[in-house]
Amino acid sequence: MKTFFDAIYTKFKASSTLYNSVSGRMYLEEAPQNTDYPYIVYSLISWILDRTLEKKYPICRLQFSIFSDTSSGIEAQNIFGYLDDVFGDDNISLGKLTTKTPGNAWTEVAPKLGAATTRIDSLAVYNSKLYGGTEDGQLYEWNDTDAWVEVAPILGSGSVLSLAVYNSKLYGGITGGKLYEWDGDDEWVEVAPLLGELFIHSLAVYNSKLYGGMGPINGKLYEWNGANLWVEVAPQLADANIYSLVVFNSKLYGGTSGGKLYEWNGTNLWVEVAPQLTESQIYSLAVYNDKLYGGTSPNGKLYEWDGVSDWTEVAAKLGDETLIHSLAVYNSKIYGGTYPNGKLYEWVYGSDAWVEVAAKLGDETNIYALTEYNNRLYGGTYPNAKLYEWISSVYRFIRMDLENCDIDRVPGSEIGGNNVWMMATDYIVYLEEL
Numbered sequence: 001m002k003t004f005f006d007a008i009y010t011k012f013k014a015s016s017t018l019y020n021s022v023s024g025r026m027y028l029e030e031a032p033q034n035t036d037y038p039y040i041v042y043s044l045i046s047w048i049l050d051r052t053l054e055k056k057y058p059i060c061r062l063q064f065s066i067f068s069d070t071s072s073g074i075e076a077q078n079i080f081g082y083l084d085d086v087f088g089d090d091n092i093s094l095g096k097l098t099t100k101t102p103g104n105a106w107t108e109v110a111p112k113l114g115a116a117t118t119r120i121d122s123l124a125v126y127n128s129k130l131y132g133g134t135e136d137g138q139l140y141e142w143n144d145t146d147a148w149v150e151v152a153p154i155l156g157s158g159s160v161l162s163l164a165v166y167n168s169k170l171y172g173g174i175t176g177g178k179l180y181e182w183d184g185d186d187e188w189v190e191v192a193p194l195l196g197e198l199f200i201h202s203l204a205v206y207n208s209k210l211y212g213g214m215g216p217i218n219g220k221l222y223e224w225n226g227a228n229l230w231v232e233v234a235p236q237l238a239d240a241n242i243y244s245l246v247v248f249n250s251k252l253y254g255g256t257s258g259g260k261l262y263e264w265n266g267t268n269l270w271v272e273v274a275p276q277l278t279e280s281q282i283y284s285l286a287v288y289n290d291k292l293y294g295g296t297s298p299n300g301k302l303y304e305w306d307g308v309s310d311w312t313e314v315a316a317k318l319g320d321e322t323l324i325h326s327l328a329v330y331n332s333k334i335y336g337g338t339y340p341n342g343k344l345y346e347w348v349y350g351s352d353a354w355v356e357v358a359a360k361l362g363d364e365t366n367i368y369a370l371t372e373y374n375n376r377l378y379g380g381t382y383p384n385a386k387l388y389e390w391i392s393s394v395y396r397f398i399r400m401d402l403e404n405c406d407i408d409r410v411p412g413s414e415i416g417g418n419n420v421w422m423m424a425t426d427y428i429v430y431l432e433e434l
Contacts, residue, residue: 008042008062011086018082022066037069037420038079045426061403066423073407076423080405087400087427106344106358106379110148110387113140120380120387123369124163126170130373132380132387133160133172139182142387144374152188155180164203166210167226173200173212179224192230195222204245206252207266213254215241221254221264234270237262246285248292249307255282255294261305274311277303286327288334289349295324295336302336302347302354315347315354328370330377337367337379344379344390358390400427 005028012026013019025031025039045061064083068076113120113134122133130142137155140148158175165171170182177195180188195214202213210224211233219242221234241257252264253273259281261274279296282303286293292305293314300322302315318324318338324345326337336345336354342365344358361367364381367388371378377390404426411419 005042008087012040015082015086018079018086021079021082031067037067038075039067040079040083041065041067060429062400062427062429064425064427066421066425068421068423069419070421073409073421073423076407076421080423080425083425084402088402106361106388106390108361108386109146109378109389110142111146113138113148113385117385119159119366119368119382120385121159121161121368122163122172123371123378123380124165124170125371125373126165130371130378130387131163131170132369133163134385135159137172137174137188139170139172139188148387151186152182153186155188159199161199161201162203162212164205164210166205171203171210173203175199177212177214177222177230179210179212179230191228192224193228195230199241201241201243202245202254204247204252206247211245211252213242213245215243215257219256221270233268234264235268237270241281243281243283244285244294246287246292248287253285253292255285257281259296261292261294261311273309274305275309277311279303281323284324284327284336286329286334288329293327293334295327297323300324300336300338300354302334314352315345316352318343318345318354318356321345323366325366325368326370326379328372328377330372335370335377337370339366341365342367342381344377361386361388399430401430402426403428 022038022040025035027041029043031039031041042064045063066076066079117134117136119135120132121135124131132140137158137160138150139152141151143149155174160172160174162173172180174180175198177197177200178190179192181191183189197214197217199215200212201215204211212222214220219237219240220232222230223233225231237256238258242254243257244255246253254262259277259279260272262270263273265271279299279301281297282294283297284295294303300318301313303311304314305311321338321341321343323339324336325339328335334347341360343356343360345354346357347354361381364384366382367379368382369380379388407421407423409419410422
């Protein structure tokens, strides 16, 4: 949104009438203390996700609040007139929101994590920050610009293969079947001891409980007791790895190393709901457009589950790619991170093929994890443990429609000063996808 807010302010400055009416005082989200009157505060009220026209749709509600300390509301109303002349038209020409270079759209936003660290195994968004778990058991927080910051040190037990947010805390599934809780500062705290498993491949929150999918020894499903222990809730599968867990239509599903899909019965058993694929592994699962999808190996295909008992192939093999290691839904499309060339592919509902949208990332061979954060897509890689950012499209701002306008007298007792007029004007901002 920074580009958007910058564009709003640039448009404000370009209008001498509006700019001079408040002596240049327009602020994002809040005004400094003891600001002279009159002034304007602009802020985001809410996101709007429903597209209303093909490639033209509202993105957000934006509010301008005009403050005036005159004895009548006429000054605030006049300023609103100037503001609406600038912004309330059908061609606001605010410029582009993002840019895209087809086929080479990844941007490195965090470099290699030292000589010893080779993988970002997992990504998660927690408390409005992006976190990554590594094969050394470290936890990193991205600084939102250009570097990872270590927030939990190396664990002797190994890789953070999975991350999940549960009950307002961040958890990591570690090699050896241990579960760790991050203390929010600088340490992992063990909250479930070693199991007879090598890996917690996947974590999922379901019905207010935390679950772990295991492998490669027993492929069991475990439920954390919320204190200090894993409790087995589904026994060993013939498929030895539960690579992926996802909640879909109020049920918990697991994708396995045997290429099958299982539904948990909610008590003590996995139930097979899709048989063995020609693919040998379902590495990743995602929910998209109210359907369940699986990314596979060894041919990097995408399958859609029919909701009853079978898979349907919706995207064929990805050239030289053999594995969809990660799936994520972003901007109403599904994305897959691949191996052995570390590419990014996009699939749109109703199509029959993957489309490559980002080429090989230098020396990176695998996109182990994908997640959306702050309206952009991020990928964690191997063998250099880098973080990459991808922007999906080019947008142009096309108009802002006035939705609501109210003026009220605000008592000085509420704002620590004299009585003032406040005029709140809400606009719906529209974009066009180019």
